[in-house]
Amino acid sequence: MKTFAVIMAGGVGSRFWPKSRSKKPKQFLNxxxxxxxxxxxxxxxxxxxxxxxxxxxxxxxxTAELVQVLPKFPIRNVILEPLSKNTAPCIGLxxxxxxxxxxxxxxxxxxxxxxxxxxxxxxxxxxxxxxxxYQTKGLITIGIQPxxxxxxxxxxxxxxGYNDDLSQKGVFKxxxxxxxxxxxxxxxxxxxxxFLWNSGMFIWRTDVILDEIARHLPDIYDExxxxxxxxxxxxxxxVLESAYGRMRAISIDYGVMEKTDKAYVIKADFGWSDVGSxxxxxNLAPKDENGNYVSSSNESVxxxxxxxxxVEANKSLIAMIGVEDLIVVSTDDAILICKRDRAQDVKNxxxxxxxxxxxKYL
Numbered sequence: 214m215k216t217f218a219v220i221m222a223g224g225v226g227s228r229f230w231p232k233s234r235s236k237k238p239k240q241f242l243n244x245x246x247x248x249x250x251x252x253x254x255x256x257x258x259x260x261x262x263x264x265x266x267x268x269x270x271x272x273x274x275x276t277a278e279l280v281q282v283l284p285k286f287p288i289r290n291v292i293l294e295p296l297s298k299n300t301a302p303c304i305g306l307x308x309x310x311x312x313x314x315x316x317x318x319x320x321x322x323x324x325x326x327x328x329x330x331x332x333x334x335x336x337x338x339x340x341x342x343x344x345x346x347y348q349t350k351g352l353i354t355i356g357i358q359p360x361x362x363x364x365x366x367x368x369x370x371x372x373x374g375y376n377d378d379l380s381q382k383g384v385f386k387x388x389x390x391x392x393x394x395x396x397x398x399x400x401x402x403x404x405x406x407x408f409l410w411n412s413g414m415f416i417w418r419t420d421v422i423l424d425e426i427a428r429h430l431p432d433i434y435d436e437x438x439x440x441x442x443x444x445x446x447x448x449x450x451x452v453l454e455s456a457y458g459r460m461r462a463i464s465i466d467y468g469v470m471e472k473t474d475k476a477y478v479i480k481a482d483f484g485w486s487d488v489g490s491x492x493x494x495x496n497l498a499p500k501d502e503n504g505n506y507v508s509s510s511n512e513s514v515x516x517x518x519x520x521x522x523x524v525e526a527n528k529s530l531i532a533m534i535g536v537e538d539l540i541v542v543s544t545d546d547a548i549l550i551c552k553r554d555r556a557q558d559v560k561n562x563x564x565x566x567x568x569x570x571x572x573k574y575l
Contacts (some may be wrong), residue, residue, distance in 0.1 A: 214347050215266040215318040217419075218262045219307040222271040222279070222325035223249055223297055227560040228490045231547035232525065235575050240325040241278050244488060245498055248280050252488050256386065258323065261336050268292055268310065269325070270303050295454045301468040303416075305426050305437045309444060311419045319343050320422065322415040328497065330484025338481045341382050342416035345477065349379075352425065352470060353416040354387070356409025356478040357485045364397035365410035365489055367392055367466070369478050370402075371444060379477070387476035409478060415465070421475070429472045437461050491540045491549075492556035495523040523553070537559060547574055 226239025233239040240251045248256075251493035255267060261317040270292045271279055279291065292307055304322055311318055321339055328337050342353045356369045371385035379385065390411065394402060427434040436456040445454035470476050486493055498506035507514050514523075517534045524531060525542040533541065540556055542549040551559065566574050 215315045216262055216321065216343055217311050218258050218267045218317055218321045218323060219304065220251065220254055220267065220323050221303055222269050222270045223294055223303060224326065226326065227563040228557065230563050231542060231544045234481045235274055237471065240502050241282050244494060251282060254323060254325050257329060257335060261339055262321065268307050269306050270294060272297055273540050277325065294457065296457045298460050298462040300459060300465045301426065301430060301456065301463045302433060304465050305423065305433060306440065308419050308423050309437060309441045309539050312423065316420050318419050319346050320417055320419055324413050326488060328486045328488050334483040338479055338483065339416065341384065342479050345379065345384050346416045346418055350418060350421050351471055351475045351477045352422065353479060354470065355412045355414040355478050355481050357412050358480060358482045359403055359408065360447060362396060362403045363410065364393055364396055364399050365393055368394065368402050368408045369411050370408050372480050373407065383478055383480040385480065387478050390471050409480060413487065425469050425473050425475065430468045433460055490556040491523060491542065491559065493554050495553060497505050
């Protein structure tokens with residue numbers, strides 16, 4: 214049983230503006246570590262899957278940064294999308310390349326920008342998922358045992374007792390997928406005990422996911438088949454661009470997982486975070502006696518009567534007096550100041566900059 218990893222690295226990380234930019238998005242940043250998030254993702258999967266069996270799907274705008282951050286990664290295993298079309302086309306494209314190596318190979322699909330504390334437990338969960346995916350021909354996703362009523366994650370409801378053998382391994386049939394809830398709904402999910410956070414990680418056989426894309430997203434599958442016929446030819450680049458231009462942008466969750474009858478979820482707890490906002494960085498970060506996290510040296514940040522703030526400083530001096538619960542992020546050309554409980558809205562700044570054609574800040 215051959216296993217490959219696919220790391221999705223084409224996102225823009227709009228909630229991490231102004232540090233995250235189009236040419237150096239979140240996955241290439243060093244967040245709470247001396248290594249970038251994508252470097253950590255590769256190192257995390259390496260004990261199970263060697264680098265020659267890892268594919269990275271990114272976009273052409275990020276090629277230079279990818280090479281700079283991962284200079285030793287085999288360039289033949291980098292797949293570049295001409296346009297960002299969400300996760301269904303991304304996963305479908307990667308599947309075409311893996312199918313040519315081994316049609317029934319198992320794919321472990323991972324975002325490039327998550328943090329996981331317990332790497333050994335993570336590998337154990339993946340091994341369970343790989344075995345289950347191969348034997349059941351199911352579409353396996355990893356669900357995280359929720360620790361609080363989060364409104365920032367989607368949820369997966371599972372069915373108890375569907376298959377006792379699988380249940381003993383922590384694998385359950387999926388009942389429903391739920392969008393990011395409001396606080397009251399999130400509290401109900403937590404109290405029910407049968408909802409998990411949707412991690413965005415998947416495990417399946419290559420032939421199975423392509424069959425399910427054909428069934429539930431036939432228009433995208435048709436374009437993928439045009440790309441498939443051009444792989445290895447001089448026309449590949451032109452066919453890829455043309456096909457991507459016609460594809461609609463849709464996630465694998467919406468397009469396949471919410472429709473298929475093959476969805477399973479593994480209940481997992483390995484210290485996971487999608488690092489989805491500056492507020493999440495604050496929650497994960499070590500703090501001083503006043504609840505502040507400062508990423509730079511003390512010489513460039515002065516805090517007086519300041520509590521529960523996150524400060525990401527560059528070379529400029531930042532001085533703060535008598536404030537609480539703020540996020541302050543400084544770069545060479547931009548400064549973000551927002552309340553911590555509004556961190557999810559940072560993406561709206563990016564939308565504003567796009568509308569105003571302020572490209573130099575993107």
